[in-house]
Amino acid sequence: MRISELSRRTGVPVPTIKYYVREGLLPSGELTSPNQANYSETHERRLRLIRALLDVGGLKVAAIAEVLGAVDDPARPVHKVLGAVADRLGTAHSDDDDAESAAASAVVAELIARRGWRTHESNPAAGDLTRALAAMWRVGHGAFVELLDDYADAAELVARADLDYVGRRVAVDELVESVVIGTVLGEAVFNAMRRLVHVDASARLFGRDTAAETESKVAD
Known part of the structure; x- marks a missing residue:
């Protein structure tokens, strides 16, 4: 599918998709010409995961990059992958010492x-x-x-x-x-x-x- 179709199916604007590609959160599409690329259902699923981590999990882009890095690491045990996600779902650290x-x-x-x-x-x-x-x-x-x-x-x-x-x-x-x-x-x-x-x-x-x-x- 073209990036416009990926955008339509996921509800994520094209500029945002391009931003995720630049940040390494979403793999680049398969080039079919110098200015065109095709995207697959794998891209759609990854994009939905990014949005879940962002919108539901409340993670920042940098934290999402760490989580996806754990997902893409074949040497990382599943328990460690799950831990990497769960650890990012908490609230910001507080230095209260009362x-x-x-x-x-x-x-x-x-x-x-x-x-x-x-x-x-x-x-x-x-x-x-x-x-x-x-x-x-x-x-x-x-x-x-x-x-x-x-x-x-x-x-x-x-x-x-x-x-x-x-x-x-x-x-x-x-x-x-x-x-x-x-x-x-x-x-x-x-x-x-x-x-x-x-x-x-x-x-x-x-x-x-x-x-x-x-x-x-x-x-x-």
Whole structure:
């Protein structure tokens, strides 16, 4: 297909596609003349992956280049490829060094050790968790740490489901795409479901008056 067709099929403007080619994110098309090139479904799939990493994963172009470099490295074990993607999905690093951050960091390190997770507190996700817990301490909800093991139980179930889905894929680029979907979109799905259940649980615990009013209106 020509670049115009690739643009139409993916919704990515032609100048943007050319930019990705210049930056090495997208391979060049096969030249058919000095000013024309053909692109394949492989280019389309790579372009969609780039957009997923950019738009859904929130990665910068430089980070995407690192991820795609891992994907294209045949000597890189699949676990390392998946790790390269997951490590780029966290938020920006923060240098907070207050008492809340120190306490949260210690809690996260202890949680990782207690759960036997094969990771380290230097992992970007651990940093995200540390910042979230520190923020809770600052607003007077430090007791939330009492729920961490409950959250960890749920997280392990969800992570196993994510990786079971990833394990059904064969090609490495499909594995990476699955990690983006499972980690980012899956997180959005889980959070949305969590909010729905919060509404239901709140209604069941505290909404008896509201339920009675609703039944009364229906009866009227």
